[in-house]
Amino acid sequence: MTTDKPYCPPKPYSLWAVPALFRTLWRGEGNLLELLPAAAYKFKVGNLGISRRSTVLFNDPELVSHILRDPDEIFPKSDLMVSAVEPLIGQSIFVTDGEKWRKQRAMVDPAFSMMRISHAFNQMQAAVHDHEIELERRAQTGEEFSLDQAMGQLTADIICRAVFSTSLDSNIAHDVFEDFNIFERHVAQTDIMHMITAPAWSNPPQKPEVLDACARIRQHLGTLVDTHLDPNSNYNDIASEVVAARDKETNQPFTRDELIDQLGVFFLAGHETTASVLTWVFYILAAQPNLVKQLRNEIDNVVGTGEVEFAHIKRLPLVRAVFRETLRLYPPITFIPRVALRNAKVGPRKLRRGALVMIAPWTLHRHKLYWKDPHIFRPERFLSELADQIPGAYIPFGQGNHTCVGAGFAQAESALIISKLIRRFDFVMTNTEPVRPAARLTTRPVKQITYKVKYHR
Numbered sequence: 113m114t115t116d117k118p119y120c121p122p123k124p125y126s127l128w129a130v131p132a133l134f135r136t137l138w139r140g141e142g143n144l145l146e147l148l149p150a151a152a153y154k155f156k157v158g159n160l161g162i163s164r165r166s167t168v169l170f171n172d173p174e175l176v177s178h179i180l181r182d183p184d185e186i187f188p189k190s191d192l193m194v195s196a197v198e199p200l201i202g203q204s205i206f207v208t209d210g211e212k213w214r215k216q217r218a219m220v221d222p223a224f225s226m227m228r229i230s231h232a233f234n235q236m237q238a239a240v241h242d243h244e245i246e247l248e249r250r251a252q253t254g255e256e257f258s259l260d261q262a263m264g265q266l267t268a269d270i271i272c273r274a275v276f277s278t279s280l281d282s283n284i285a286h287d288v289f290e291d292f293n294i295f296e297r298h299v300a301q302t303d304i305m306h307m308i309t310a311p312a313w314s315n316p317p318q319k320p321e322v323l324d325a326c327a328r329i330r331q332h333l334g335t336l337v338d339t340h341l342d343p344n345s346n347y348n349d350i351a352s353e354v355v356a357a358r359d360k361e362t363n364q365p366f367t368r369d370e371l372i373d374q375l376g377v378f379f380l381a382g383h384e385t386t387a388s389v390l391t392w393v394f395y396i397l398a399a400q401p402n403l404v405k406q407l408r409n410e411i412d413n414v415v416g417t418g419e420v421e422f423a424h425i426k427r428l429p430l431v432r433a434v435f436r437e438t439l440r441l442y443p444p445i446t447f448i449p450r451v452a453l454r455n456a457k458v459g460p461r462k463l464r465r466g467a468l469v470m471i472a473p474w475t476l477h478r479h480k481l482y483w484k485d486p487h488i489f490r491p492e493r494f495l496s497e498l499a500d501q502i503p504g505a506y507i508p509f510g511q512g513n514h515t516c517v518g519a520g521f522a523q524a525e526s527a528l529i530i531s532k533l534i535r536r537f538d539f540v541m542t543n544t545e546p547v548r549p550a551a552r553l554t555t556r557p558v559k560q561i562t563y564k565v566k567y568h569r
């Protein structure tokens with residue numbers, strides 16, 4: 113297919129464990145990607161650097177699947193992750209485990225059925241339409257903008273419309289977005305020294321400004337929840353589906369606080385992640401003119417000049433392959449951390465109680481044993497069945513119990529955004545500095561990538 117030269121998009125330069133640690137501390141960016149030793153792309157199970165608390169990285173698909181299915185309930189979500197997000201999303205499905213999580217998940221799942229996603233597609237179309245108007249303005253003025261921020265705003269707008277039937281222009285949604293950015297800025301950088309020196313379950317309390325931002329977000333979410341709890345309301349959106357959900361055994365609905373937890377997590381998990389992968393999609397496409405031509409041909413043949421509809425999505429294999437290959441190279445959830453509740457053995461590896469058990473889509477997706485030319489961007493991998501030959505080596509949406517509830521939503525939304533924007537605009541990067549990826553709340557460029565858009569037609 114594409115006649116563009118083999119393309120290796122930005123990745124950290126891998127070092128041995130000790131120099132990698134010094135580089136990461138010296139740069140002070142808390143970037144876990146740069147801490148990954150070169151060996152992490154080759155071994156199946158290994159230590160992740162040197163720390164007081166044992167930190168073990170699993171790269172073996174079978175063992176990864178065992179840990180994430182967790183039949184013996186030994187590996188819940190890690191205390192590091194839970195303590196970072198709990199002030200925002202309380203006891204939502206993103207942090208709970210065991211029986212509590214099972215009940216919550218059963219109540220939340222129907223809100224992401226295919227039928228619900230196809231209904232949400234109208235709201236996605238409306239948000240992308242408004243974004244196109246903004247890009248038209250930018251094309252006319254030649255204004256430079258941050259791709260990262262633009263994608264964050266677009267996906268936040270989509271989440272607000274699909275979950276609460278309100279756009280990001282409304283005061284409440286806008287305030288949630290602004291406070292979320294404060295939260296993201298403060299909790300995104302990993303405290304590497306803490307990771308190295310602290311024992312398990314010893315996380316310091318969050319900074320006051322983070323707690324304030326979380327309290328404000330929860331207050332705003334509460335106002336949005338109240339509009340849906342009003343017996344006279346007549347919403348038909350994701351929030352209304354979760355409000356109507358009942359526990360199978362007790363027939364009880366979620367309480368108001370529980371609704372804030374669950375709906376808050378859709379905002380947290382549902383917009384940053386998609387914004388992350390789309391930032392990388394448009395970054396990569398700016399360097400792949402022939403691929404862009406092929407994408408435009410596919411979109412023209414399938415969609416014509418009309419609106420991109422939900423039914424078109426499964427008929428756009430190249431658009432989907434570009435999305436999947438970008439998720440391989442830049443999985444938004446870079447690490448999926450768990451903690452060992454007790455001493456355990458996984459495959460050949462003994463784990464002590466409190467060990468940090470790391471699964472890294474980033475290393476699995478770039479592992480020498482599972483991928484040919486692992487760092488090269490090659491969407492054709494996903495045009496054939498070959499891509500699924502190693503089950504468990506491709507897990508951008510996780511695996512097992514906690515598999516992403518919004519995977520179908522994210523795929524529909526991303527295919528829509530890519531198709532609509534790429535057929536009308538050329539994205540031209542204006543950055544002069546080299547781009548480096550970082551593991552923050554999601555996989556992001558260390559610094560903003562600046563762009564201009566031009567009309568294609």
Ligand code: HEM
Pocket residue numbers: 189205206207217377378381382383385386389443444445448449507508509510511513514515516517518519521522
């Ligand atoms: C490209 C976009 C996305 C990616 C790559 C992604 C990835 C993931 C991953 C890897 C997990 C598992 C985390 C773990 O096991 O610890 C997860 C969980 C979750 N995601 Fe997504 N996600 C995306 C979009 C979304 C969207 C759009 C929503 C909702 C609107 C969403 C809602 C959730 C929720 C609620 C969970 C927790 C599920 C549970 O623990 O039972 N995600 N996601």
